[in-house]
Amino acid sequence: MLKAENLRCVYTSGLIKTVKKTAVCGVDLEICPGETVAIVGESGCGKSTLAKMLVQQLAPASGDVFFDGMKLTGMSWKNLRKFMGKIQLIPQNPDNVVDPKWTVERSVSEPFVICGGFSKEEISANVDSLFSEVGLSAEHKTRYPHELSGGELQRMVIARALALKPELLVCDEATSMLDVSVQAFIVTMLKEIQKKRGLGLVFITHDLEAAKAVSDRVLVMYAGEIVEEGKDVFDRPLHPYTRALLDAVRYASLEVVLPEETGALPDGFSGCSYYRLCRERTDTCKEPQKLRDVSGKLVRCWKPK
Numbered sequence: 280m281l282k283a284e285n286l287r288c289v290y291t292s293g294l295i296k297t298v299k300k301t302a303v304c305g306v307d308l309e310i311c312p313g314e315t316v317a318i319v320g321e322s323g324c325g326k327s328t329l330a331k332m333l334v335q336q337l338a339p340a341s342g343d344v345f346f347d348g349m350k351l352t353g354m355s356w357k358n359l360r361k362f363m364g365k366i367q368l369i370p371q372n373p374d375n376v377v378d379p380k381w382t383v384e385r386s387v388s389e390p391f392v393i394c395g396g397f398s399k400e401e402i403s404a405n406v407d408s409l410f411s412e413v414g415l416s417a418e419h420k421t422r423y424p425h426e427l428s429g430g431e432l433q434r435m436v437i438a439r440a441l442a443l444k445p446e447l448l449v450c451d452e453a454t455s456m457l458d459v460s461v462q463a464f465i466v467t468m469l470k471e472i473q474k475k476r477g478l479g480l481v482f483i484t485h486d487l488e489a490a491k492a493v494s495d496r497v498l499v500m501y502a503g504e505i506v507e508e509g510k511d512v513f514d515r516p517l518h519p520y521t522r523a524l525l526d527a528v529r530y531a532s533l534e535v536v537l538p539e540e541t542g543a544l545p546d547g548f549s550g551c552s553y554y555r556l557c558r559e560r561t562d563t564c565k566e567p568q569k570l571r572d573v574s575g576k577l578v579r580c581w582k583p584k
């Protein structure tokens with residue numbers, strides 16, 4: 280359904296002295312209909328940047344995104360609009376997608392209005408149906424975003440995202456701002472909606488337990504690259520970074536290793552992105568590492584354990 284090839288994003292910041300930051304580097308990805316793919320990795324590794332490129336909110340520096348075989352990257356806005364209802368982003372912060380001056384009903388109606396071709400009665404019936412799907416009641420309709428709880432607000436965002444019958448939802452830390460019980464409720468609700476509608480789901484999270492519980496496949500990102508990908512990544516981690524990430528959660532043991540302690544990387548270093556922090560590094564790790572198939576999993580390490 281959704282396919283990304285060799286995606287790369289480079290941010291440029293600074294006015295006088297510009298600084299370039301490669302946030303995502305050479306990511307290949309494929310999501311099948313009805314599949315849930317979790318993307319995990321530490322803060323700043325490029326998960327949100329990847330999500331934005333998948334939903335066409337951000338143009339990649341290079342690489343392409345395809346939906347049902349159609350290349351979305353480089354497509355004119357007029358043509359792209361036809362696909363935009365099919366891929367929806369649920370962001371971490373609902374405030375980024377809701378207008379504080381609009382009632383909940385108006386916000387959820389908006390996609391139908393923009394899309395056009397719906398009568399007032401049809402929009403009203405569709406909104407009612409979406410409200411019941413996400414567990415909001417009629418009393419929420421006339422409220423404003425600030426009159427909703429965090430969980431209700433996120434349900435409103437999900438209702439809006441479901442309006443135009445998407446085939447893929449990209450959830451970028453969609454529950455991380457909520458308390459634990461509400462997180463569980465929203466995740467369960469998303470899984471039920473996914474099952475009912477046959478949606479593909481990209482689930483970006485810091486919560487490894489949630490990733491394991493909901494996903495069919497997990498992608499581990501580090502420094503803009505996918506370093507490991509597979510079905511049983513958490514039970515049988517092969518990449519040193521995946522093991523460090525799991526240990527950090529299990530034993531709260533993420534060691535703080537200062538870059539100066541590990542030695543600076545030589546200019547133009549093109550070896551393993553985890554080289555500086557990896558306790559198992561050897562000289563071979565200074566060479567570029569490709570994703571390799573190791574007993575059904577993909578690992579970006581020449582000596583996976």
Ligand SMILES: Nc1ncnc2c1ncn2[C@@H]1O[C@H](COP(=O)(O)OP(=O)(O)OP(=O)(O)O)[C@@H](O)[C@H]1O
Pocket residue numbers: 290291292300301302320321322323324325326327328329
């Ligand atoms: N607009 C921007 N301009 C410059 N650099 C950016 C910009 N947006 C993100 N970055 C940088 O790109 C890198 C990846 O950021 P991104 O938000 O994708 O990470 P993330 O894995 O989603 O992090 P988190 O889990 O904390 O949300 C970070 O180093 C970040 O500082």
